[in-house]
Structure formats: structure tokens, C-alpha cells
Amino acid sequence: MRWDRVWALAKKDIKEYTKSKYVFFTIIFMPLFLSLLMAISGVLPLVSIPEDEVNENDFASIDNIVANVVTGWENFSPKAKMLIITAYGMLFFVALIPVIIPSIIASETIVGEKERKTMEGIIASPLSEGEIVVGKIVSAFLPSIIGTIVASIVYAVSIDIMLYPIIGRLLFPDPLIILFTFVISPITTIICVELMIMISTKMSSVRDAYQVGSLVVMPVFLFIFLQMVSFFFSSLLAIIGGTLILILAAIFFYKLAENIFDRENALVKLM
């Protein structure tokens, strides 16, 4: 693996898609918009609800689950408890970012190369199949991770600003948002790009790749959801197990993508 070549390919892709207004706006504004929207539309309306209108029985079923991860849970008022539960609930929507961004970028950089008839220049170059696959992963990985970090920070800060006067301390950063941002999201980004590479071999237009890709990566989102839910059960084993499964899936899909992105196969599909 020649990393200078991999980086050259990734750098070219980044330069290229940042010049596409649609992709650029998706990368920059979608994380900001989604995180702010979730905080403002999901949590802010509840902040102004009078304390006596909150009935603790409404969320009694998950009360014990959240109590596992939030210290001093039993000392919070019913309203504070409701706000904390909602803040965690809305965080799941922010978890869509490491699925959406890589899917859009991978469609643009892989199927887009086919659509714009530039793929043959790549295939004719000395880049190996592995270098092409890794180059495409890197070009989608960086904005996805940056987007996820930005979204997590914006969401965490917004929630803390809204909840601090009520709960008297900062809810975020907590282990869940750190686990999501720095462990789950990087691995799922890689898996999404690998899936998109496989899809791209069958697709000839970026629009088709978006549509099919959005369906195929949904199970990945489900896995992120399950992984985050397992956090509430304080099952360290489940978290480690889930992370290992994600890593193994990323390795498995890499091998699959590398094989599917066979030079001859890719070339014949271009003809």
C-alpha cells in the first residue's frame, strides 16, 4: 500500500466534492442543522413546561435504565428527568450523520467518477484496487468524522445551555457521546463507504446510488442505535462486543469491496 498515492486520491476527491455546492452544503450545514434542530425542536419546547405538569409515571418504564448512566439520577426533579431522557433520545438522530455523509460522498466520488467518465483514468493508473478503495474511504472518512464531531459539540453545548439552569450541572460530554463520536461513528463511516463501493459497481448514476445506498446503509444505522442503547444497560461486555462486531464487519466489507472493485470488472462495467 503506497500511502502517498492513497492520500493523493483522497485529496483529489476532497478538492473535487468541496467544489460541488450540493455536497459541500451537505457536509457543512447538515451536521449543524441536524444537531441544532434536534436540540431546539426536541428539547427546547420542554424547558418551558411548568414543573407541576410533568408526571413522573409517564417515563417510569425507562427511569431505571437512564439511572444506570446518569449519576445522582434519583435527586433530579421529574422535569429534569424528562429533559435528560429527551436529550438522550434526540442524540440518536445526530447518530444519522456518520451514515448520511459517507453515503453522499461515496456516491459522488465513486459513481460520480463513472458518470463523468473519469474512472478509466484511475483504473489505468498504477493505483492498486486496495489503494483505490482505501483512498475512497479516506475521502469520505474525514468530512464524516469532522461533521460528527461538529454535530456532537453543537448538540452537547446546546443541550448544556438549555439544561444547566434546570439540572444544575453539565449533562454532556458524557461517556455515551464520546463513545458515539470517537468509536462508533468512525467505524460505521468506514462500513458505509465500503457498502457504497459495492453498490457503485452496479449503479451508473449518482442519483440511483443515493437511493439504493440510503436503503442499504439503514441496517448500519440500526446497529448504531443498538450499540447506543446497550450503553444504557451499562453492559460493558455488550459495548465491547458490539464494537468488535463493527470492526470485524468493517474488515469483512473491506475485503469484499476490494474484491468487487476488481479492475477488470470495474472496467467492463464502464464499457
Next chain:
Amino acid sequence: MSSSEFAVETIRLTKDFDSLRAVNEIDLTIEKSEIFGLLGPNGAGKTTTIRLLSGMLIPTFGKAKVLGMDSVEKSLQIREKTGLLTETPSIYDRLSVRENLTFFGRIYGVKSEDIQKNIKKLLKIFDLEERIDSKAGTLSKGMKQKVAIARTLIHDPELIFLDEPTASLAPESAKVVRDLILNLAKESNKTFFIATHNLYEAEILCDRVAIINRGNILAVGKPKELKEMMKGETYTIIRFQEWNNEVENFLEINNYKISNLVQEERKIQIKLKDIEKETPPLIKKLIENNYNIVEVFHERPSLEKIYLELVERETNGGVR
């Protein structure tokens, strides 16, 4: 000549796509510094041959050595040492000319300090210095093709494959590209492998030409040698000042075989067995008999005629 002295050497090189045989048992040798043309109609197997030679496709059977390396085992090394101009320019419209060339320089492993030097040198040759920071998408088709050729040369390859380098270009742009290829070939001593369906291009650019149809090589040789193959197909054309119906009888009586006659143009076409010997007495006889001749010329078979003849023969007869 040992095999390493050849730029390309193929032995029964064959490629099947499912039931379609795209390239059929090709045997070719191309010497270093040669400009070699692969001439054939669309779908003849030209692009597949280039893809096999550049290590992008694996032969179904047979083998190819490129710059002394096996096209399957050393495909990566072959791609490093060769340049391929694909049928479409394969340049990125959203990136500038400089960004495009820098990218290709990097993936071909050119040192950073050499990339900018090579870009400047190539853009000077291609007269594109002023457009270095223009987005490739804003360039004309001809300019894009020049950038595509520049990207093919950015790593200073020993062997350059050009797939239809002037197809889709306006005549004036095509001429510029052809002149560039000729200049590069003269100055750099590089080997060129040009796939084209343009006979004129093959004739003026190539040292040797192979004619391919339905994956079969029908003939290989210098354009002049190919013309010699159909030496017997040379015609002598005589154009008169005014038409005289008796000229036809006159020629027939003198045992000249008339192959065509265009009265409106005052032209008659005959076939002579030996042009050198028979032309002077023929002119003499015509003058003696008061036929006023405007011109006499010989129409030798063009590469186009040979090409069409061979392709038609192969298509109708079928080699396979």
C-alpha cells in the same frame, strides 16, 4: 533482436467477454521508438488490445510483454512506465489544469519537486500556460484533449498508448494534436501505440500500421508496404481537352483495358500492367492521333482502399 528490445511483443493474445471474442490470437512486435498504429472500425478490438497491453485486462489466453514485462504478472509496473490516453479525456472538470496534472503526477509516483517542473514544461509544449489555473470544465474540447495528453505524459512514460486521440475533435484541433504527437515522437524518442479508425491519421503519423477487424489482425506493415500489397490495383487516368467518342475504340484496338469512363469529365481510366514501360508509348500514340491530353496521372491504392478491402473481405469471408 532480443525480446527486451521490443516495446511490445504479443503471442496469440486473446480476450473473450463471455461468448464474444474481442481480440483473437494477436501476434505483434513493436520496436522501441516506433510509432505504431492499430487501425480498425469501431468495435474491432482496438481499445481491448490497448487495455490488455496496459495491464488493465487479463488475457483469456496468449500473452503480452510490454517493455520486457509480462502484462499480467507485472501489470502495476507496466502502468507505472506507460501512459494511456483513454478514449474520453478522464480529466476532472471541477479541478484546475494544474490540480488535474498534479493529481496524476502524484498517483504515478512523480516526486513533488518534479511535478511542477513537468507541468510547466508540458503546458508550454501544449501552449496552455495561460490556462494553468483555469477549471478544466471551462476549456474547449481541443484544449481538454491537450490536457489529457499532458496527463498521459506527466510521469515521462517510455511507452504511450493513445486511444483515438483525435476522435471527437474539430479538424483544426485534430491537426494540432497530430502535430504535437509528431513533435513529441521526434524529440523524445518514445514509443507510441495509437489506436485509430482515422486512416489519414494512421498514414501520416505511423511508422507501421496493423489493420484489425473483429479482433483479427488482417495485415501489418509500413503504410507504403501495405500499399505495395495492392500494387496491381494502380490505375492510369487520362483527361482530355474535349471528349471524342473514338478514343474508346482507339484504346480497345490497341489492347488497353478500360476500367472506367466518365464522359462528362472527359476522363478515361485504364489499367496498365507495367506503368513505367507502358505509359510513355501510350501518351505518344494518343498525341500522334490528335487526342488533346490535359493530364495523365496514376491513381495508386490508398491506405483507405486497402483497409476497406481487407475489412470487407474479412467481414464477408470471416477469418474465424
